[in-house]
Amino acid sequence: MNLEQIPLPSEFLEVFKEEGINYLYPPQEKAIEKIFQGRNLVVAIPTASGKTLIAYMAILRAFTKGLKSVYIVPLRALAMEKYEELRRFEKFGMKVALAMGDYDSPAGYLQHYDVVIATSEKMDSILRHDLDYAYTLGVVVIDEIHLMGEEGRGPTLEMVISKLRTLNEEAQIIALSATIKNSEEIADWLNAEHIYSEFRPVPLKLGVYFDDTLLFSDGEEREIKRDSIGIGNLVKGAIKDGGQVLIFVNRRKSAESLAEKLGRKVERFLNEEEKIQLKNLAERIMGEEYTLYSEKLAKAVMKGVSFHHAGLSNWQRKLIEENFKRHLLKVLVATPTLAAGINLPSRVVIVRDVTRYNGFTSVHIPVMEVKQMLGRAGRPKYDRYGEGIIYARSEPRAMEYMEMYINGEVEDIKSQLSSESALRTHILALIASNMANSEEDILEFFERTFYGYQMPLQYLHKKVERIIEFLEEHEFIRRRRLILPTPLGKRTSDLYIDPYTAIIFKKCYSLPYDEFSILHAISCTPDMVPIYPKRSEMEELFSLAYSHQLALDEFEVDPTIFFGAIKTAAALLDWMNEASQDFIVRKYDIGPGDLHSRVEMADWLLYAFAELGKILKYENYREVEKLRLRMKYGVREELLPIVSIRGVGRVRARRLFDSGYKSIEKLREAKVEDLIKIPGIGKKLAEEILKQVR
Ligand SMILES: Nc1ncnc2c1ncn2[C@@H]1O[C@H](COP(=O)(O)OP(=O)(O)OP(=O)(O)O)[C@@H](O)[C@H]1O
Numbered sequence: 274m275n276l277e278q279i280p281l282p283s284e285f286l287e288v289f290k291e292e293g294i295n296y297l298y299p300p301q302e303k304a305i306e307k308i309f310q311g312r313n314l315v316v317a318i319p320t321a322s323g324k325t326l327i328a329y330m331a332i333l334r335a336f337t338k339g340l341k342s343v344y345i346v347p348l349r350a351l352a353m354e355k356y357e358e359l360r361r362f363e364k365f366g367m368k369v370a371l372a373m374g375d376y377d378s379p380a381g382y383l384q385h386y387d388v389v390i391a392t393s394e395k396m397d398s399i400l401r402h403d404l405d406y407a408y409t410l411g412v413v414v415i416d417e418i419h420l421m422g423e424e425g426r427g428p429t430l431e432m433v434i435s436k437l438r439t440l441n442e443e444a445q446i447i448a449l450s451a452t453i454k455n456s457e458e459i460a461d462w463l464n465a466e467h468i469y470s471e472f473r474p475v476p477l478k479l480g481v482y483f484d485d486t487l488l489f490s491d492g493e494e495r496e497i498k499r500d501s502i503g504i505g506n507l508v509k510g511a512i513k514d515g516g517q518v519l520i521f522v523n524r525r526k527s528a529e530s531l532a533e534k535l536g537r538k539v540e541r542f543l544n545e546e547e548k549i550q551l552k553n554l555a556e557r558i559m560g561e562e563y564t565l566y567s568e569k570l571a572k573a574v575m576k577g578v579s580f581h582h583a584g585l586s587n588w589q590r591k592l593i594e595e596n597f598k599r600h601l602l603k604v605l606v607a608t609p610t611l612a613a614g615i616n617l618p619s620r621v622v623i624v625r626d627v628t629r630y631n632g633f634t635s636v637h638i639p640v641m642e643v644k645q646m647l648g649r650a651g652r653p654k655y656d657r658y659g660e661g662i663i664y665a666r667s668e669p670r671a672m673e674y675m676e677m678y679i680n681g682e683v684e685d686i687k688s689q690l691s692s693e694s695a696l697r698t699h700i701l702a703l704i705a706s707n708m709a710n711s712e713e714d715i716l717e718f719f720e721r722t723f724y725g726y727q728m729p730l731q732y733l734h735k736k737v738e739r740i741i742e743f744l745e746e747h748e749f750i751r752r753r754r755l756i757l758p759t760p761l762g763k764r765t766s767d768l769y770i771d772p773y774t775a776i777i778f779k780k781c782y783s784l785p786y787d788e789f790s791i792l793h794a795i796s797c798t799p800d801m802v803p804i805y806p807k808r809s810e811m812e813e814l815f816s817l818a819y820s821h822q823l824a825l826d827e828f829e830v831d832p833t834i835f836f837g838a839i840k841t842a843a844a845l846l847d848w849m850n851e852a853s854q855d856f857i858v859r860k861y862d863i864g865p866g867d868l869h870s871r872v873e874m875a876d877w878l879l880y881a882f883a884e885l886g887k888i889l890k891y892e893n894y895r896e897v898e899k900l901r902l903r904m905k906y907g908v909r910e911e912l913l914p915i916v917s918i919r920g921v922g923r924v925r926a927r928r929l930f931d932s933g934y935k936s937i938e939k940l941r942e943a944k945v946e947d948l949i950k951i952p953g954i955g956k957k958l959a960e961e962i963l964k965q966v967r
């Protein structure tokens with residue numbers, strides 16, 4: 274089917290044509306037909322088969338009818354990708370918003386947008402503040418709906434879908450998923466058409482590599498000598514052919530060391546122009562703020578190879594992804610944090626590790642995840658074919674992987690909603706937003722969830738009862754004729770924190786004010802991921818723990834969390850006392866990305882700590898508000914006025930302060946000539962600063 278046949282204004286379709294899309298793939302055709310009949314849709318088709326386009330068509334159709342859409346994605350990286358693509362329609366008057374972070378903002382402003390792209394957490398928080406938002410929606414897109422089966426974040430996604438459906442039965446649901454076994458069940462749950470197909474526009478050959486053999490599932494065999502790295506010659510072959518290679522490993526350290534080793538193999542295939550560009554790239558990496566990874570990264574990049582993991586800073590990761598997309602970097606060695614669903618030009622994907630450490634022992638990665646990784650190979654925008662290869666250390670292993678991952682079936686998606694912690698949070702949210710005000714209401718709501726679809730509700734009955742008791746006991750709700758939220762319960766839900774987090778905060782409010790113990794308290798909550806404590810650090814962590822009065826002791830929470838929280842609090846305190854990023858990263862043996870993600874979480878939790886404190890008459894809440902700002906900027910209190918000037922980070926703020934500019938008033942009197950004497954401040958920035966303070 275040609276694009277012109279789609280009943281949308283031709284200028285909309287032109288946008289896709291400019292991208293090189295001229296006709297629809299067969300499953301797209303089937304899906305789009307149903308969209309224009311106004312049906313709900315579950316689209317379960319392979320990776321890279323163009324699911325996004327299907328969603329865009331529903332959004333555009335809604336737009337022509339004056340209706341709004343939301344596009345729910347699991348990760349920020351994906352949100353960015355969709356945002357950039359949808360903004361191409363802004364020239365037709367379509368307003369597109371990217372709603373991220375800040376879970377405590379009113380949703381009102383979103384009413385002005387035609388399309389809102391949000392993570393499931395953000396969408397959940399929007400609905401907690403403002404149920405009305407749901408009524409205005411014509412289309413709800415849910416990307417990667419199979420993530421509903423994920424233990425950690427699945428329940429939120431499931432709740433968001435169920436809430437939207439309860440509030441607004443009219444909205445058209447477009448759920449996208451990679452192929453899963455029970456997609457038909459999900460379709461039935463959503464009262465949706467089930468579009469299923471094995472069609473993949475770019476053929477993807479799957480195989481295993483062991484000894485000196487590359488064996489594909491279609492029987493093709495190639496001899497490729499195994500080298501000392503294992504996959505060196507496999508990579509070399511692909512690069513020689515002009516392809517790019519994406520490799521998945523299970524540990525950061527492996528990503529780094531493999532990238533280094535592969536550099537030597539890849540280097541010789543670079544042309545002069547590429548070498549110059551790569552050298553520039555390496556210089557850029559070294560020139561920007563220095564981090565633990567700068568040198569390693571620069572060294573690898575010079576050879577056309579890079580590693581990619583959550584320890585890197587955001588800008589480093591972005592830079593690497595961009596240059597891989599530009600074909601400058603030939604090989605990327607990544608941990609699985611590299612987002613599923615994103616488009617990268619990798620003709621060959623190698624899954625080097627199909628196991629990972631779960632804290633106790635090494636376990637096999639789910640089939641779904643491995644298929645997702647392999648599915649990054651051969652994307653229509655970039656390649657005409659793709660190869661997805663699993664590496665095995667021996668032939669029997671290889672056969673096992675072939676059986677399990679390549680020929681095997683993907684796991685069923687099962688609701689994770691019945692976990693105690695998920696129910697605790699979400700039942701409070703239902704009560705706090707007045708979606709349910711009795712036990713019957715709550716059970717009735719759960720009847721509409723995927724859990725309710727899959728399981729008889731009597732299992733849930735007892736749990737719901739227990740959780741209501743728990744919430745009442747801790748004063749989040751009051752039970753009269755109806756169940757109503759207390760101010761504490763309402764605020765806890767709006768602040769998007771776990772009720773258990775609020776309980777820990779409450780304990781902390783009664784202690785004497787102490788920065789360390791507050792940081793420890795927020796780091797013990799289920800809303801923080803504490804930094805992992807190493808055995809060699811325990812002695813020091815012990816003595817830190819016993820030199821403070823803490824809200825929790827080591828017997829109230831898991832010891833790993835308790836001591837991890839001590840370590841996290843210490844690192845955060847160093848950050849707020851202006852230790853350099855490099856110092857912190859070395860001292861605690863973490864990546865800059867690890868530090869930044871903790872700072873971000875702590876920023877949010879300190880905000881919540883102060884906000885709840887206001888309700889509970891905590892007298893030091895103003896101190897905590899300052900603490901939060903110090904966390905955000907990584908500075909001592911005296912720098913707070915200066916550091917909030919745009920373009921002035923923590924380092925420049927300190928230099929300004931030490932040069933005598935201790936306040937905004939003092940800065941107002943400064944001249945450009947004075948400011949540019951300070952290292953790190955050029956003429957442009959100096960003028961910008963003066964403009965702001967005046
Ligand atoms: N009909 C088409 N003709 C040509 N290219 C297309 C067509 N439809 C989609 N594409 C391109 O295919 C690429 C992959 O599409 P998309 O990202 O939607 O895949 P997906 O099905 O969501 O895969 P995944 O499961 O990995 O998320 C995109 O670059 C898109 O522009």
Ligand SMILES: [Mg+2]
Pocket residue numbers: 324325416614
């Ligand atoms: Mg996708």
